[in-house]
Amino acid sequence: MECYLDANTGASSPSSFSLSVTESPQAVSTPDTQRSVLFDEEIAADPLDIGENASPSFIMVVGGLGYIGSHTVLELLKADYNVLVIDDLSNSYESVLHRIQTLAAEHCAMLNKPMPALQFQQLDYRSPMMRSVLASYSSYSICSKPVAVSTMPFPYSALQRTDSGIDMEPEDTPEQTLQRQSRITGVIHFAAYKSVEESIRMPLKYYMNNVCGMVEFLGLLEEFGIKNFVFSSSATVYGEGANCGAPLREELCVHHHETFIDSDGFERQATPGVMGLTSPYGRSKFMCESILADIARSDASWSITALRYFNPVGCHESGLLGEDPRQKPSNLIPVIATVLTGAKPVLDIFGTDWNTPDGTAVRDFIHVVDLAQGHIAALAASAAGRVKAPFRAYNLGTGRGHTVREVHESLQSTSGRAIPVREVGRRAGDVGFCVAEVQRAETELAWKAQKTLRDCSVDVWNFTKGRCPVPDEMET
Ligand SMILES: NC(=O)c1ccc[n+]([C@@H]2O[C@H](COP(=O)([O-])OP(=O)(O)OC[C@H]3O[C@@H](n4cnc5c(N)ncnc54)[C@H](O)[C@@H]3O)[C@@H](O)[C@H]2O)c1
Numbered sequence: 130m131e132c133y134l135d136a137n138t139g140a141s142s143p144s145s146f147s148l149s150v151t152e153s154p155q156a157v158s159t160p161d162t163q164r165s166v167l168f169d170e171e172i173a174a175d176p177l178d179i180g181e182n183a184s185p186s187f188i189m190v191v192g193g194l195g196y197i198g199s200h201t202v203l204e205l206l207k208a209d210y211n212v213l214v215i216d217d218l219s220n221s222y223e224s225v226l227h228r229i230q231t232l233a234a235e236h237c238a239m240l241n242k243p244m245p246a247l248q249f250q251q252l253d254y255r256s257p258m259m260r261s262v263l264a265s266y267s268s269y270s271i272c273s274k275p276v277a278v279s280t281m282p283f284p285y286s287a288l289q290r291t292d293s294g295i296d297m298e299p300e301d302t303p304e305q306t307l308q309r310q311s312r313i314t315g316v317i318h319f320a321a322y323k324s325v326e327e328s329i330r331m332p333l334k335y336y337m338n339n340v341c342g343m344v345e346f347l348g349l350l351e352e353f354g355i356k357n358f359v360f361s362s363s364a365t366v367y368g369e370g371a372n373c374g375a376p377l378r379e380e381l382c383v384h385h386h387e388t389f390i391d392s393d394g395f396e397r398q399a400t401p402g403v404m405g406l407t408s409p410y411g412r413s414k415f416m417c418e419s420i421l422a423d424i425a426r427s428d429a430s431w432s433i434t435a436l437r438y439f440n441p442v443g444c445h446e447s448g449l450l451g452e453d454p455r456q457k458p459s460n461l462i463p464v465i466a467t468v469l470t471g472a473k474p475v476l477d478i479f480g481t482d483w484n485t486p487d488g489t490a491v492r493d494f495i496h497v498v499d500l501a502q503g504h505i506a507a508l509a510a511s512a513a514g515r516v517k518a519p520f521r522a523y524n525l526g527t528g529r530g531h532t533v534r535e536v537h538e539s540l541q542s543t544s545g546r547a548i549p550v551r552e553v554g555r556r557a558g559d560v561g562f563c564v565a566e567v568q569r570a571e572t573e574l575a576w577k578a579q580k581t582l583r584d585c586s587v588d589v590w591n592f593t594k595g596r597c598p599v600p601d602e603m604e605t
Pocket residue numbers: 191192193194195196197198215216217218219220221252253254255318319320321322323338342361362363364438439440441454460
């Protein structure tokens with residue numbers, strides 16, 4: 130499915146062509162963009178946009194209608210990026226697209242500025258159709274001088290079997306060469322399965338989507354010369370190292386030898402690898418990071434940023450965007466929300482015997498809007514050459530921990546409702562303490578989380594209360 134949104138009304142309209150799995154890549158023509166105040170005149174009408182005029186660029190957000198993706202797409206639009214969203218809706222809904230559009234349009238109207246383009250393809254990012262999508266965002270320019278094969282931005286052979294019907298033999302063009310350039314200047318890759326518990330039961334499902342999918346995808350991106358990649362990683366890559374009881378530094382999980390200065394000012398060597406990964410999900414994130422680090426080491430023209438999220442919570446203050454998965458939620462706050470709405474009778478607290486102030490697990494809860502802005506910071510840092518290496522990992526957290534009980538109390542107080550709990554044993558794959566050291570992101574990305582746990586609770590309640598039954602008297 131393909132959809133373009135009208136910048137002014139937010140209404141979707143069918144595109145003038147459709148992508149179906151039976152069609153060959155050559156059958157695809159340029160996306161039929163709706164009027165966009167900012168870019169309508171500039172968006173090229175033909176994928177074979179041969180010419181010297183620069184076309185508008187896009188950030189491609191894969192998995193962009195999910196919880197973190199949707200908030201990030203909104204922040205991108207607010208920051209004037211054109212966005213192409215790819216999502217197969219396996220864990221999200223198309224209605225999210227319209228909500229993003231509404232919020233972005235309101236923002237732009239308020240600031241009296243034009244609205245960037247928002248485009249959407251409902252597609253599994255592992256689908257062969259991704260080639261066609263990328264082709265439709267490519268432009269071609271004619272180089273007057275012959276270009277050495279080694280300096281071409283993509284394999285010449287790829288051009289001949291390419292996506293857009295170009296049929297040109299190398300010997301036909303001794304003096305002139307076609308060069309492909311993508312309008313997609315960066316990719317943010319959110320698409321993955323994310324349940325620790327499910328990954329233990331169904332590891333292959335996780336490795337196929339999270340790892341194999343990404344490897345294939347990277348090959349395709351490389352072919353199209355798209356080498357600016359932001360990866361959704363996770364604090365789970367620290368494995369049982371998280372239990373050290375201190376904020377986690379990025380050097381606790383590296384993929385090649387790294388020299389760093391520790392907190393006492395001593396130079397140290399970080400050794401590749403990590404101890405005690407606790408689930409196939411965590412391993413899938415570690416594997417993806419390792420693969421990305423290897424690719425960047427082999428070709429320094431990649432710019433790859435792995436953002437290690439701690440515990441994303443909260444939602445957009447409007448209550449229009451939030452965490453609304455198709456799959457059964459397993460994260461703390463969505464589970465609390467299901468108790469608030471009455472869909473679940475009680476909140477299970479997994480483990481009350483951790484070595485923490487109240488025995489419940491400590492996590493670094495980061496507001497999802499702060500997290501979303503971390504992605505914009507990563508793109509900006511990469512564009513400004515502030516990212517120190519072709520592959521670089523950053524913790525995105527607040528640097529401050531809260532226990533599960535504190536979160537429970539915070540939501541109870543914000544909602545004014547009793548949230549019944551049941552204490553149960555530890556969950557497989559959990560750790561007791563997981564808090565970020567945030568110095569690297571602050572220094573290199575010029576980014577810092579701003580919002581508090583209270584902000585998170587207020588926004589979650591705002592998102593949830595419409596779905597709750599009429600309030601009872603608070604029982605506590
Ligand atoms: N939410 C968290 O607590 C958390 C913590 C650390 C890391 N992460 C990572 O952040 C990313 C986003 O997490 P989220 O919470 O927004 O999850 P989510 O499930 O809400 O969003 C993922 C989106 O990707 C889509 N998707 C999944 N597989 C796809 C595929 N093959 N092709 C196209 N679309 C596909 C889903 O439909 C969904 O919209 C994931 O990679 C996750 O592992 C999440």
